[in-house]
Structure formats: C-alpha cells, structure tokens
Amino acid sequence: MSYSSTFSLVKFLIVPLKGSLLITIQKLKEPLNYLVFLSFPLPYLFLSFPVFIFNRAFFPFTLSLPFLSFYQGMLSTFLTKPKSNQRLCVWFKHQFTSLCNGIINESTMITRLNSRLHCFIKLTGSFITTSFLLPSSSRLCLQFTPHSTSLASLLHSTSFSNIDDRPLLSRYQKVTSLDHAFNLFDEMTQRRPLPSVVKFNQLLNAVSKMKHFSSCLYLFKQMCLIGVPVNEYSMNIAIKCCCQMSRTNDGFALLACCFRRAVVPYVFTFSTLLDGLIREDRIIEAERLFKKLIKHKLCEPNVVIYSTMIKGLCKVGNNDIAVGLLRLMDERGCKPNVVVYSTIIDSLCKDKLIDDAFKLFNEMVSHKGILPNVITYTSLIHGLCNLCRWDKVSKLLKEMEDLRISPSLRTFNILVDAFCKEGRVDEAEAVIDIIVERGEVPDIVTYSSLIDGYCLRGEMTKARTLFDSLTSKGLVPNVVTYNSLLNGYCKSLKIEEAMHLFHEITRKGLKPDIVTYSGMLQGLFRVGRCGAARKLFDEMQSQGLIPNECTYGIILDGLCNNHKVDEALSLFHMVGDSRLNSHIVVYNILIEGASKCRKLDIAKALFHDITLKGLQPHVRTFNIMISGLCREGQLKEAKGMFLKMGESGFPPNNVTYRVLLLGYLI
DNA sequence: CATGTGCACC
Structure with a gap:
C-alpha cells in the first residue's frame, strides 16, 4: 500500500x-x-x-x-x-x-x-492542533524520522559525560567554514561516549549562523540518526533553518517531530514559527497561530512573540492594529521594549507617517523611559530622508551624538543613498569619507547607492569606473549594483552597454531579477525597440518572474510612447480586473497615451472608468485630461474639469495652471 | 546551546 x-x-x-x-x-x-x-x-x-x-x-x-x-x-x-x-x-x-x-x-x-x-499527550499534544501540519509535513516527518535507537544509545543518553567536551567547546567557536564544521561533526560522532547535545547544538548554531541552512538540517538529521537525544534547542535551530529558507511548513513538520521525541515546544519554538509565517507573508495563518497560542495557553506570550506579531501586522500595513497590540501587551503585563517600539516606528516611517512615528518615539522615551537605540534612530532618519527633511535629520544625528549612540554603517548608507537620490553626490562622497575616517569599511550597499547617484546625473564614466574598481576593494557587485548601472545606461540610452551588462549578470552567476528586466525593458522601449522588448518580456516570464505593477507600467508606457496605444489598451483589457489594473498610474499612462494619439473619446471613457472602479483620480490624472482637452481645443470642457478638481478635493497645482494657460494661449 | 527591530535597484 x-x-x-x-x-x-x-x-x-x-x-x-x-x-x-x-x-x-x-x-x-x-x-x-x-x-x-x-x-x-x-x-x-x-x-x-x-x-x-x-x-x-x-x-x-x-x-x-x-x-x-x-x-x-x-x-x-x-x-x-x-x-x-x-x-x-x-x-x-x-x-x-x-x-x-x-x-x-x-x-x-x-x-x-x-x-x-x-496526561502526557495533553501536555505535549495540544500544539499539534495548529492545523498546519499535514499533509505537507508527512514528507518531512519521514525524512527526519528519528530512529535513534539502539538500546545502547538510549542508555547512553541517560549517562552523559561532559568530561571530554572541553576541547570541543573551544573548537566549535572557531568554526569558520562549512568543511570545518563537517569535519568537527564527524569527529564528534566518533567519540564515545558522544559529546553532550549542547556541543552538537553549538555546532548546529554555528552552521546556521553561516546561513548554510540545508547543511544545518542535514547535520540535525544525522544527529537524530546516530541517537543524539536532540532537545528543544536543537529543534529550534532546525526549525529556524526551515523558516529562513522560506519553508515554514517544514518547520511545522519538525514540530511534529518534536512531539515524536517528546520535546515540548515552547515560546522560542513558537516565535520562530510565527516569524517564519510572517517572512512568507502568511499573515492570516500567523494571526491564527498567535491567537491559538494565547487562547489555548500553549505558551506564555513574551515580548518577542508580541513583537514578531506586531512586525507581521506592520508588514501588511496594519499600523493601527499593531499599535493596538502594543497597548494590549502592555495591559496584559508584558512590557514593550525598544524592539517593539522600533518595529512600529519603522513601519510608520516607511508609510511616510513621520509625525505619528515621532509621537510614538516621544511616548517611548518620555513616558515609558525606554532608551532608543541606533536602530530606532536609523528608522527615523530614513523616514526623514524620504521626505527630504534634512534639517530634522541633522538634528537627530546631533541627538545621537549627545546620547553617545554611534551611527552604524546602515545609518551612513541611508544618508549616502538619500544624498545620491537628491543628486547631491558630493555630500554622499563626504559621508563615505566619514565612514572611512571612523575606521569602518563602506560595503557594496554604500557603493551601489553611489553608482546610482552618478547614473542619475548621467555621469556614466564615473559610475563605470567605480563599478570596475569594486573588485579591487574586495567587494562583489550584486544584482542591485548591476541594476543601478544598467538603469543608468538605459536612461542615457546606451542600450548596447546595458545589454552587455545584462548578459554579464548571468555570466557572473547572478540571476537578473524583476528590477533588472523592468529596467532593461524600459531602455528598449525608450530607443524604440519594441520587438526586442517583447522578446525580453517573454524571456522574463519563462524565467518564472512575474511582472509587477512597475513592469506593467513600463510596458504600457513603452507601448503608448511608441504609438502602439491599441496594443497597450488590449493589454489593459486582457489584464482585466486584476490587482495590476487597480492603480491610478495605469490610467494616467493610458489616458495620456490615448489623448496624445488624439483618441480623446477613449481617454474620456477611461477617465470615466476610474470612478466606476472605485479608484480616485490623481491631480496628475486631471492635468493629463485638461491637457488633452486643450490640445483638441475643447476649452470649455477643460475648464469644467478644472472646476471639478476643486470639488473632488484635489486642488489644482502649478502644472494645472500652466497646462490650462497654455491651452488658452494656443 | 535558541527567538524579535533598521539599508541598496525600477
């Protein structure tokens, strides 16, 4: 059977x-x-x-x-x-x-x-009810079947000796390579009696810290096979490996394995699994697990469980609920710490809700007496940089200095990136000098931003020189680095160089991602090579990459700008009611494309669709419409549109006035 | 011996 x-x-x-x-x-x-x-x-x-x-x-x-x-x-x-x-x-x-x-x-x-x-089952069994386990776990249950068990190893497990462990302890700490780890593991398994599970766990942990997750799982499995009585620590490391590989289901399968070995999962196990679900954006399941943990008292939720759940809520944009949970944990006697606050503050900053972020920051510092750390400040600085609030940025940097919180490389990288995005490359370079002065080493992120900065200003020679010098700095360009340079070439219409770089990515053993393809597509459209773009688009999909909003926008825009509005429209209709079509930018592109091709009726119909779909026109949408109407000499309608703007709560901006003025003048 | 927070590319 x-x-x-x-x-x-x-x-x-x-x-x-x-x-x-x-x-x-x-x-x-x-x-x-x-x-x-x-x-x-x-x-x-x-x-x-x-x-x-x-x-x-x-x-x-x-x-x-x-x-x-x-x-x-x-x-x-x-x-x-x-x-x-x-x-x-x-x-x-x-x-x-x-x-x-x-x-x-x-x-x-x-x-x-x-x-x-x-009674035993009651003790350990209830956690299995989280209902995530089968059937996908069955595979792993079997794979990880802990045969353990000759009687000898059972007896051995009850009579451990730590005498021989001392030399191992000093050696595991020096484990720097995978080879090294495997050799040590082999040596450990030869010992009789076996070293204690703690030593094995230390080795497992060293391997997992090196991010060799599958090797770590392999070693864990070997431990089970040779009869090392794995405990909750070993399980947790193994589960974490699964989660970090985005195989949280397998992590749950290991939970079943826990049960098998009578290892009782506890708050660490659950927080690891909860984090795994959140990593995979499985927020509904994460919430379900979280609620079950509390409802069935499977563990006493600690600050880490709460902060993990809060991170998940923030990740899906539920800042309000996240704050609600912050209040709830406080009420339930679990004191929020700097991590919990920083998580929410960061999320608020990312959503440009900088005032709310500072409100929470003040609450944390003034009312709760919790000291912010470099991460809290870095989030705030990042939020401020995104809003170009430079005065406040320097104020915060000063504050950090007063509190003797030293900015980290990440903090500096944010500053470098922000300056570069503003075109202020000189200031970015000055920040890099500061990094070096402080005895730190700029990393690939730092230089990727700088390359991006040069590209933005069209200084392609500088960008290329920097890119070529990375290897001598001991840095390896990653996909992001390539994307920056590739985008630079595309923007300056040096499509051959871009193409060359594109092929180099694969040659270097990297995988072009959706950003690479999107950039390349944009470049091809800009030089009018629609056929090549089409081919690349097909190639992208055959690589299993799914076009996102940005790719979609680039394609629509590319088609419109190459006088292929009909193709753009048929793509738009083909996509239909998908999420891709639920963004106002899509309409802006199409309306502009249609009206530039003097298909104003289509533009008007699209504009009408916006409200039907429950979307809201943007100021830019109005401007495009007004401009189109003016172009066709329909000044009366243009004026009507202008008046409509005020009513819909989108006051005209300077572009609106310019466009309208132009319409009346010509 | 283990869990949670911050950075880069369209």
Whole structure:
C-alpha cells in the first residue's frame, strides 16, 4: 500500500474515532503496523488528523522502532523535566525495563501505557492542533524520522559525560567554514561516549549562523540518526533553518517531530514559527497561530512573540492594529521594549507617517523611559530622508551624538543613498569619507547607492569606473549594483552597454531579477525597440518572474510612447480586473497615451472608468485630461474639469495652471 | 546551546 493510500485510509478512520485523544490501533493487519492517532474532540476548533503513521515499510528494522523512540522520548522528558511527575517516571521506567527484558510484550506495554499516556499527550499534544501540519509535513516527518535507537544509545543518553567536551567547546567557536564544521561533526560522532547535545547544538548554531541552512538540517538529521537525544534547542535551530529558507511548513513538520521525541515546544519554538509565517507573508495563518497560542495557553506570550506579531501586522500595513497590540501587551503585563517600539516606528516611517512615528518615539522615551537605540534612530532618519527633511535629520544625528549612540554603517548608507537620490553626490562622497575616517569599511550597499547617484546625473564614466574598481576593494557587485548601472545606461540610452551588462549578470552567476528586466525593458522601449522588448518580456516570464505593477507600467508606457496605444489598451483589457489594473498610474499612462494619439473619446471613457472602479483620480490624472482637452481645443470642457478638481478635493497645482494657460494661449 | 527591530535597484 502506498503512503498516500495509507493516508486516505487514515482519513477514513478519523471520523468514527473523533473524540479520543490517543488511540493505538493494533487490530489493523499489515502493512499498517501501528497507527498512532491524535484527534481532537472539538471539531470546530481543531482539525482532526492523524499525526503519525508508522508503516513498517518505512522502518527497515526488526524492532518496532517508532514506538521505541516514542518511549525513549517520553522517558527523556520524564528524566529531564524536573517538574514532571516522579511517580509516573518511576512507573514508566519499570514498564520500559519489563519490555526490554521481554517480561511483557509490546501490546501489553501499549495497553498499560494507554491510560497513562493521556496526561502526557495533553501536555505535549495540544500544539499539534495548529492545523498546519499535514499533509505537507508527512514528507518531512519521514525524512527526519528519528530512529535513534539502539538500546545502547538510549542508555547512553541517560549517562552523559561532559568530561571530554572541553576541547570541543573551544573548537566549535572557531568554526569558520562549512568543511570545518563537517569535519568537527564527524569527529564528534566518533567519540564515545558522544559529546553532550549542547556541543552538537553549538555546532548546529554555528552552521546556521553561516546561513548554510540545508547543511544545518542535514547535520540535525544525522544527529537524530546516530541517537543524539536532540532537545528543544536543537529543534529550534532546525526549525529556524526551515523558516529562513522560506519553508515554514517544514518547520511545522519538525514540530511534529518534536512531539515524536517528546520535546515540548515552547515560546522560542513558537516565535520562530510565527516569524517564519510572517517572512512568507502568511499573515492570516500567523494571526491564527498567535491567537491559538494565547487562547489555548500553549505558551506564555513574551515580548518577542508580541513583537514578531506586531512586525507581521506592520508588514501588511496594519499600523493601527499593531499599535493596538502594543497597548494590549502592555495591559496584559508584558512590557514593550525598544524592539517593539522600533518595529512600529519603522513601519510608520516607511508609510511616510513621520509625525505619528515621532509621537510614538516621544511616548517611548518620555513616558515609558525606554532608551532608543541606533536602530530606532536609523528608522527615523530614513523616514526623514524620504521626505527630504534634512534639517530634522541633522538634528537627530546631533541627538545621537549627545546620547553617545554611534551611527552604524546602515545609518551612513541611508544618508549616502538619500544624498545620491537628491543628486547631491558630493555630500554622499563626504559621508563615505566619514565612514572611512571612523575606521569602518563602506560595503557594496554604500557603493551601489553611489553608482546610482552618478547614473542619475548621467555621469556614466564615473559610475563605470567605480563599478570596475569594486573588485579591487574586495567587494562583489550584486544584482542591485548591476541594476543601478544598467538603469543608468538605459536612461542615457546606451542600450548596447546595458545589454552587455545584462548578459554579464548571468555570466557572473547572478540571476537578473524583476528590477533588472523592468529596467532593461524600459531602455528598449525608450530607443524604440519594441520587438526586442517583447522578446525580453517573454524571456522574463519563462524565467518564472512575474511582472509587477512597475513592469506593467513600463510596458504600457513603452507601448503608448511608441504609438502602439491599441496594443497597450488590449493589454489593459486582457489584464482585466486584476490587482495590476487597480492603480491610478495605469490610467494616467493610458489616458495620456490615448489623448496624445488624439483618441480623446477613449481617454474620456477611461477617465470615466476610474470612478466606476472605485479608484480616485490623481491631480496628475486631471492635468493629463485638461491637457488633452486643450490640445483638441475643447476649452470649455477643460475648464469644467478644472472646476471639478476643486470639488473632488484635489486642488489644482502649478502644472494645472500652466497646462490650462497654455491651452488658452494656443 | 535558541527567538524579535533598521539599508541598496525600477
């Protein structure tokens, strides 16, 4: 029987068994040897599903390993958790010894355990209810099956020695390369007795800090295989690796693995998983998990859980709810700290709500007495830079100096970038000098911004020279660096150079991203090479890149400017009601394109569509319309549009007046 | 031995 059909059999069995907590089914014939089942009595709160299916086919061992490891896990829980029931522990040990010595058989063991297990399952089982686990997790459950277990390693796990660990401790800290880590791991696994799990965890952590996530998971799996009694720390590192690889589902699968090994997940585990969901923009699930944690008291939410959830809310633009949660955590006796405040402050700054950000900042400092750190200040400075409020920026920098908070390279990079975007390259260079004076080393981000700055001013020679000098500085250009230079070439219509650079990206082992393609497309359209643009667009999609709003805008704009308004319009109609068409910029482009081609009726129809779609015309939309009407000599209508602006709450700006004036003059 | 906050390209 295949795994999937086993699974459907299990599904079939769920219904009649709903309501029981743990059921071991022994009556089933081969190939289902054991079926351990968790289902929950509250159908509307929990999904019921089998947690583990132990099919002998997956366990090429004569012993009934799944149960053995299950016992082992429980035993280690009883042994290591001081609060666990001592009598239960003694009883369990007794039963287990009887089993090992052949005094009782497994069925008897299971029967005897059954009643006792309930309390244990209650203890560890409820978290499984988060309903994320199966079926995608089943793959990993099996992959990570912790066979552990010869009896020897079980005995070993209870009699650890730390004597030999000391030399290892000093060595793990020096782990600098993956090779090094693997060698050390091999050496550790040769030792008898095995080094303690702590040493293994330290190694795991070193590997995960080097961002070698899959290697880290591999080592974790090896640990399970050779019988290292992995604990909640090991699990957490492994789960974090999954999450960092955007494989949070696999992280949840490891949670199932936790249960298997009687490792009780706790607040660290949950915050890691919550963060994983948020990383993947799975905010609804993140909220669901967060609520469950609190509702079912799966863990006592600490400041990290709250701040993670707040980050998630901010990420999807729910600043208000984020602030609400900030208030709530405070009410519930969990004191917000600088991280929580900084998270929200940063989000407000990104949304250009700088006044709200400062309000919160003042609340934090004055009312709560929480000291801001370099990150808080960097967020504020970034927000101010985006609004070109330079006076306030220097005020904050002064404030930092007074508080002896030293700006970091990131802080400087923001300043460099802001100056470059303003075309103030000299000042950006001055900031770089300061970085160097302070003994820090500008990184690829710093120089990418500077290249961008040169490009913006059309100083392509300078940009190129800087780009070429990066290697001698020991820096490797990344896609962003390439994008800056490529954009520069495109903007100055040096399309051959841009194309050359574009091909170089792949040659250097990098992958052009959506920005690269968008920039390149824009360049091709600007020099009128619509056919080449079309080809590139197809290539982009074959690379699995999905056009975003910006790409879409570039294409529409490109088509319109190349007198292909009809093509632009048919693309627009093809896209239909998608999110891409729900932005006013799209209408601005098309209306402008249509009216420039003297298709004013189409422009008028599009303008009419805007309100029908529930969108709001922008000042620019009005200006484009007025300009189009004037061009056709429909001055009366243009004037009507002008009057309409005031009514709709979009007061005319200087462009409006210029356009209207021009219309009347010509 | 573990978890949460800030930067770069259209």
